[in-house]
Every structure is written in structure tokens, then in C-alpha cells.
Amino acid sequence: GAGVSQTPSNKVTEKGKYVELRCDPISGHTALYWYRQSLGQGPEFLIYFQGTGAADDSGLPNDRFFAVRPEGSVSTLKIQRTERGDSAVYLCATENGQGASRTEAFFGQGTRLTVV
Amino acid sequence: GQNIDQPTEMTATEGAIVQINCTYQTSGFNGLFWYQQHAGEAPTFLSYNVLDGLEEKGRFSSFLSRSKGYSYLLLKELQMKDSASYLCAVSRRGGYQKVTFGTGTKLQVIP
Numbered sequence: 001g002a003g004v005s006q007t008p009s010n011k012v013t014e015k016g017k018y019v020e021l022r023c024d025p026i027s028g029h030t031a032l033y034w035y036r037q038s039l040g041q042g043p044e045f046l047i048y049f050q051g052t053g054a055a056d057d058s059g060l061p062n063d064r065f066f067a068v069r070p071e072g073s074v075s076t077l078k079i080q081r082t083e084r085g086d087s088a089v090y091l092c093a094t095e096n097g098q099g100a101s102r103t104e105a106f107f108g109q110g111t112r113l114t115v116v
Numbered sequence: 117g118q119n120i121d122q123p124t125e126m127t128a129t130e131g132a133i134v135q136i137n138c139t140y141q142t143s144g145f146n147g148l149f150w151y152q153q154h155a156g157e158a159p160t161f162l163s164y165n166v167l168d169g170l171e172e173k174g175r176f177s178s179f180l181s182r183s184k185g186y187s188y189l190l191l192k193e194l195q196m197k198d199s200a201s202y203l204c205a206v207s208r209r210g211g212y213q214k215v216t217f218g219t220g221t222k223l224q225v226i227p
Contacts, residue, residue, distance in 0.1 A: 004158075033215075035217075043159065045215065104164065107160070110158060
């Protein structure tokens with residue numbers, strides 16, 4: 001596609017439920033990042049994929065968060081037993097590169113997750 | 117660890133010039149990004165400085181001093197559409213350049 005696509009754009013869920021957030025990268029972009037952004041804050045790094053593998057998952061806050069990218073393209077961020085503190089905008093960004101030569105990351109519009 | 121500091125809010129007048137500062141303390145520093153983010157939208161890339169000095173791109177310029185851990189974004193001939201948050205982000209050397217964002221500076225341009 002023309003840009004990074006994230007679905008859904010908005011998700012409201014009840015506390016304790018499971019949610020999946022999807023990211024469709026720009027075609028051919030091998031590097032994919034998930035960030036979380038709370039109101040008035042900058043994006044907070046969650047996880048980085050290079051191809052199919054999670055090269056750095058040090059930003060995942062706890063074991064309720066998990067992300068996959070099985071074919072090296074689409075990625076899914078999964079949150080189990082959601083808590084109200086998980087409410088935020090979840091941003092996906094992709095790059096055409098190995099990550100060791102950073103230039104420009106393209107961000108999706110984000111998924112606004114609200115846990116009630 | 118990392119520490120990135122930028123002002124929370126700024127106000128400037130249409131047609132004027134504004135400078136948004138960013139200071140950082142980062143081990144293994146490699147480069148510094150500036151992103152623009154309009155309310156409710158995704159961040160969009162403005163600049164990436166690796167070397168010391170000023171880089172100009174139209175109305176926007178970005179400066180970096182590696183020895184001082186300091187950068188600024190300069191916006192000239194301000195337009196109302198420049199009202200947005202401006203995010204400073206630092207990349208680190210390593211197997212890949214992990215990027216850490218500051219909290220952003222919310223700029224309001226007034227008539």
C-alpha cells in the first residue's frame with residue numbers, strides 16, 4: 001500500500017479482555033516498530049522487528065503484551081487481560097533498511113485503545 | 117540510560133521565527149530526529165542530524181551540537197498550519213539504532 005496502515009483506528013474494550021492491533025507496513029519495508037503514546041507524551045518504544053524476528057522486545061511493559069510478524073510483513077500486537085492503564089494510542093512505524101542505518105521511519109495513523 | 121528534555125509548550129506569532137530546543141544525555145549517541153505531529157495524527161519526519169551543524173530544509177532548519185548534547189529546530193515564516201507538537205528523538209549506536217522520543221513541544225501559532 002501507499003502508507004503504513006493500522007486497524008482498527010479505534011478500539012474500546014472492557015477491562016480484562018484480549019485485543020489484537022494490526023499493522024500493515026509499506027511494501028518492502030523490513031524494519032517494523034511498535035510504539036505506545038499516551039496523551040501529552042512522546043511515543044514510547046515497545047518492540048522492533050527485523051523481518052520475522054523480534055530483534056528487540058525490551059520495551060514491552062509486561063508479559064501481557066506480545067507481538068508477532070510471522071511472514072515478515074503484517075504485524076499484530078496482542079494484549080491480554082487489558083487494564084485501564086493500557087489505554088493509549090498504539091503506533092506502528094516501518095523503515096526500508098536494516099535499522100543500523102536509520103533514516104526515516106513512516107508512521108501509521110495509530111490505533112486508539114480505550115479500556116473501560 | 118537516556119534523558120531527553122524539551123519545553124512542553126510554546127506560542128509564537130504567524131510570520132515569525134521560533135526555535136525549539138532539545139537537550140539530551142544518551143550513552144552511545146548516534147543521531148537526532150525531529151518529527152512533527154498534528155493532533156490526532158501520526159508523527160511525520162522532519163530531519164535527522166548525525167553531524168554537528170545546521171541543516172536547512174525550506175522553512176525548517178535543524179542544528180546539532182554533539183559535544184553539548186543539544187539540538188534545536190528552527191521554524192521560519194510561521195504559518196497557522198505549523199501548530200503541532202514537535203518531537204525530538206535520539207538514536208543510539210548498536211546492532212540497530214534504537215530511537216527514544218522526548219515528550220514533545222506543543223507549538224501554538226497565533227495570528
